Amino acid sequence: MIIRRNRNGNMAKVSGRQRTITRWRRYGLCLLLVLVPRGLPATTKTATQTLQAVVSAEGGLFSFPNSVSLTKTGSTFSTFSGSLTIQYGARTTQSSGGGSITVEASADFTPAGGPSIASPPSSGDALQYTCSGATLGTACSGTQTVSTKSSSSVVTLAASECTGGGGSCSSASPNTVSLTFTLTDDPKYKTASTYSATLTFTISAT
Amino acid sequence: MKKTATTIAALLLTAALAHAQLGSGTGTTTVSVTVGAEAALNVSNSSTPLTSSGTNFTNFTGSTGLTYFIRTSQSSGSGSVTLKVTSDFSPANGPSVTTPPSTGDKLAYTCSVSGTGTACSSSQTASTGSSTTVITFGVDNHTTTFPGGDTATASWTLTNDPKYKTGSYTATVTFTISAS
Numbered sequence: 001m002i003i004r005r006n007r008n009g010n011m012a013k014v015s016g017r018q019r020t021i022t023r024w025r026r027y028g029l030c031l032l033l034v035l036v037p038r039g040l041p042a043t044t045k046t047a048t049q050t051l052q053a054v055v056s057a058e059g060g061l062f063s064f065p066n067s068v069s070l071t072k073t074g075s076t077f078s079t080f081s082g083s084l085t086i087q088y089g090a091r092t093t094q095s096s097g098g099g100s101i102t103v104e105a106s107a108d109f110t111p112a113g114g115p116s117i118a119s120p121p122s123s124g125d126a127l128q129y130t131c132s133g134a135t136l137g138t139a140c141s142g143t144q145t146v147s148t149k150s151s152s153s154v155v156t157l158a159a160s161e162c163t164g165g166g167g168s169c170s171s172a173s174p175n176t177v178s179l180t181f182t183l184t185d186d187p188k189y190k191t192a193s194t195y196s197a198t199l200t201f202t203i204s205a206t
Numbered sequence: 207m208k209k210t211a212t213t214i215a216a217l218l219l220t221a222a223l224a225h226a227q228l229g230s231g232t233g234t235t236t237v238s239v240t241v242g243a244e245a246a247l248n249v250s251n252s253s254t255p256l257t258s259s260g261t262n263f264t265n266f267t268g269s270t271g272l273t274y275f276i277r278t279s280q281s282s283g284s285g286s287v288t289l290k291v292t293s294d295f296s297p298a299n300g301p302s303v304t305t306p307p308s309t310g311d312k313l314a315y316t317c318s319v320s321g322t323g324t325a326c327s328s329s330q331t332a333s334t335g336s337s338t339t340v341i342t343f344g345v346d347n348h349t350t351t352f353p354g355g356d357t358a359t360a361s362w363t364l365t366n367d368p369k370y371k372t373g374s375y376t377a378t379v380t381f382t383i384s385a386s
Contacts, residue, residue, distance in 0.1 A: 060229025070239040076246040077275050080239050089229060106234065113280075114241055122352045127237070174229075181237065187277045187349035189241045196238040203231055 057097050059157075059205035062087035062174050070183050080183040087174040088155070089163035090136060090205045099137070099157035099205035101177070103129075105148040107198035113190035117197060118148045121188035127197070129181045136161055136175035146181075146199065154179065157205060245285055245385035246275040248355070254379075256364050266364040270379070272340070273355040276322055278347045278385045285343035285385035287323070289315075289360065291334045293378035300375035304334050307369035313377070314363045315340075321356020322347045329363075332379065343385065 064087055070080035092099050105127070109115045117127050127146040131139035137157040144152045155177050164173025189195075250271030258266045278285045291313065295301045303313050313332040317325035323341040330338045341358055349356050360381075 059231065061231065061233040062229040064233060065235060067236040067238060070237060076244045082237070084235060086233070087229075109237075109239075115239065124353060183237075183239060185241075185244070186352050187244065187275045188352060189277065190346065190348075191241050191243055191277065191279045191283070193240055194238050195241060196236050199235050199237055201233045201235070 055091070057091055057093045057099070057205040059090040059099055059101075059203040060088065061101075061201055061203050062089065068181065070181060072185065077185045077187060079185055081181060083178060083180045085176055085178045086154075086201060087176050088136070088203055089174045090157055090161055090203065091163065092157050092159055092161045092205050094160045097157075097159040097161070097206050099161070099203065100153060101137075101155040101157075101201060101203045102151035103146065103154050103179075103199050103201050104151040105146050105197055106200040108148055109195045109197040111192065111195065114192055114195035115183055115186070115189055115197075117146055120184070120186070122184070122186050125184040125186050127181065127183050129179045131155070132178050132180070134175070134177040135172040136163055136170045137177075139177055151202065154201065241277075243279045243283055243285070243385040244275070244277045245383040247287065247381055247383040248273045249381060250357075254362065256362055258366050263366045263368060265366050267362060269359050269361045270381075272358040272360070272381060274321075274323075274341070274358065274383055275349045275352070275355050276343055276347055276383070276385055277349070278343050278345060280346045283343075283345045283347070283386055285323075285347065285383070286339060287341040287358065287381060287383045288337035288339055289332065289379050289381045290337040291332050291377055292380040294334055295375040295377040297373065297375065299371040300373060301364055301367070301370055301377075303332060303377065306365070306367070308365070308367050311365040311367045313365075315360045316363075317341065317358065317360055319356070319358045321350050321358070323356070323358075325358065337382065340381065347385075 065084055068082045068084045070082040072078060072080055088101060090099055105117045108117050128143050129146065130143055131154055134155045137155040139155055140153045146152065162169035163175055164170060250273060254268045254270045256266035256268040258264050274287060276285055291303045294303050301311065314329050315332060316329050317340050319325040319341055323343045325341055326339045332338060340360055
């Protein structure tokens with residue numbers, strides 16, 4: 001026999017049926033607690049965070065052939081020639097930006113006795129190039145002469161230029177431009193299996 | 207708090223990665239060329255008239271100018287300019303390189319060079335059967351004047367045999383330059 005305080009505050013006997021009801025109420029409460037998903041907030045709070053990205057002008061050169069061989073075609077003592085395609089991407093400032101890709105001979109032909117950019121055996125000898133097919137910006141016009149003392153133009157970028165995505169940006173990504181090199185075939189060059197020079201390309205964007 | 211800090215770090219890392227994917231500001235490439243032995247030749251004259259002065263059967267004379275470009279190998283190189291009569295005088299009954307009317311008749315030449323190479327040393331007799339030397343080149347020979355080229359002259363002498371019938375007669379001479 002179980003005696004409990006009832007709702008009136010008086011001590012009274014609890015019948016078996018009442019004990020069962022109490023027991024089920026207790027289980028139901030536990031079941032309700034188990035079924036209720038954890039984490040349901042009793043209240044909702046919000047907080048804000050400001051994200052700020054500063055997008056600047058940028059330019060980058062991607063992988064391109066690390067060597068180009070100049071070979072002879074056509075008649076004897078015609079020029080040596082060869083082609084190179086470089087990849088690049090750029091973003092120039094809206095309204096007032098610009099940029100360029102330039103090239104300079106960072107190392108003259110070696111060994112001595114053959115072609116030379118800085119001191120050719122004949123005054124008319126030259127390593128030259130033309131540009132074509134720039135998919136962003138404007139390719140150099142006419143024939144350019146490679147120098148060891150200054151850089152020469154390959155691509156000129158204007159304001160609001162951007163790579164990829166189409167619309168106001170180029171559809172191509174990365175962008176490309178092709179260069180065709182020519183080198184005078186001066187009889188004064190001594191024969192050799194290989195003469196090599198190093199060209200450095202630089203991209204800038206503002 | 208921990209969750210918020212992680213988000214900011216992810217954004218900063220993404221920005222850094224995006225910058226690296228744009229490539230680099232400079233790139234280098236090596237330009238290379240192989241220079242071998244070469245030779246080129248131009249004949250200055252469109253034709254070479256052979257003329258005789260006087261009336262006592264003095265020999266016919268004339269000259270052919272050459273402009274040439276040469277590069278022979280640094281080691282064990284050589285080269286030459288030669289000529290050969292590739293078409294004998296025609297029409298018949300005049301001078302002939304192959305079958306002259308008199309045994310002493312001949313088409314001969316001497317050589318001179320202004321530039322690289324050694325000219326033929328004495329009078330040479332032109333032939334339809336074989337080539338004869340005009341200039342000889344040695345090891346590591348190079349044209350001294352570029353783009354103008356070096357020059358040479360073949361000075362001709364043709365016997366003025368009275369047996370030739372009167373008329374105009376022409377032959378073809380082919381010059382060949384080589385280099386190794």
